[in-house]
Amino acid sequence: MSKVVLITGGSSGIGKSVGEFLQTKGYKVYGTSRNPQNYPKSQFPIIALDVTQPETIKDCVATVLKDASKIDVLINNAGAGITGPVEEIPDAEIKRNFETNFFGPINVIKAVLPTMRSQNSGLIINVTSIAGYMGLPYRGVYSATKGALELITEAFRMELKGFNVEMTNVAPGDFATNIAAGRYHAPVLKDSPYKEKYGEALKTMNDHVDDGSDPKQMAEAIYKIIETKKPKIHYKVGAFMQKFSIVLKRILPDKVYEKILMKHYDM
Known part of the structure; x- marks a missing residue:
């Protein structure tokens, strides 16, 4: 039987590219969206799911199991961007992110694990971000959420070893998707002490996404991971300098690396 893949956030961007690519490789793909009715022409089924609403998660997993009887691969791709000076981002928006x-x-993950344990097999791929390896100015909350997911995956992997369930992270750099349009942007306030620098940084961040790589690179990388018998803990996908920035953080003194980031953001 074909492997069954569930992709959260599979209606656009990286999730859509991954789903379409995996279909060409013979996988049975299910994607999710908060509004599946908006994607009637999707090449694979789109199921209603809002990752912030546990009941929709439960219903989505039940729908896939009813139709396919198993879930071999979960790709946790759904996510949201957020920008702004940490001081000025409303608490409610930080919590929402x-x-x-x-x-x-x-x-x-919790919703699919009982099935994967009963199958004695499964693979969970968490899509994080290269931004999760460093605290980026005006993207601090986003960096924190993705960094937290990177770390908890390390713990999860060890806890799952006895059940033949694998888990890994894939950290993309900037890809040409619509993530910038869906971000929460803290407004550039007229009387803000961050007004000038944040305004400039916001433009830089949006330009990086617009000039990003083809999401098909992520699709090809995820396909290789699925086909790997024992996946690594961490993968990075993106432009060379974005991936190299993680290496620099490991080898450079903290303050030197901080100066490099501040120069990049013209701070």
Whole structure:
């Protein structure tokens, strides 16, 4: 039988590219969206799911199991961007971003694990971000959510070893998707002490996404991971300098690396 793959956030961007690519390789793919009715022409089924609403997670997993009887691969791709000076981002928006990028994926994992244990097999791929390896100015909350998901995956992997369930992270750099349009942007306030620098940084961040790589690179990388018998703990996908920035953080003194980031953001 074909492997069954569930992709959260599979209606657009990286999730859509991954789903379409995996279909060409013979996988049975299910995607999710908060509004599946908006994607009637999707090449694979789109099921209603909001990762911040546990009941929709439960219903989505039940729908896939009813139709396919198993879930071989979960790709936790759904997520949301957020920008702004940490001081000025409303607490409610910080909490909402953690609900989407951290607690949401954990709850989807919890929902599929009983099935994967009963199958004595399964693979969970958490889509994080290269931004999760460093605290980026004006993206601090986003970095924190993705960094938290990276770390908890390390713990989860060890806890799952006895059940033949594998888990890994894939950290993308900037890809040409619509993530910028869906971000929460803290407004550039007229009387803000961050007004000038944040305004400039916001433009830089949006330009990086617009000039990002083809999401098909992520699709090809995830396909290789699925086909790997024993996946690594961490993968990075993106432009060379974005991946190299993680290496620099490991080898450079903290303050030197901080100066490099500040120069990049013209701070």
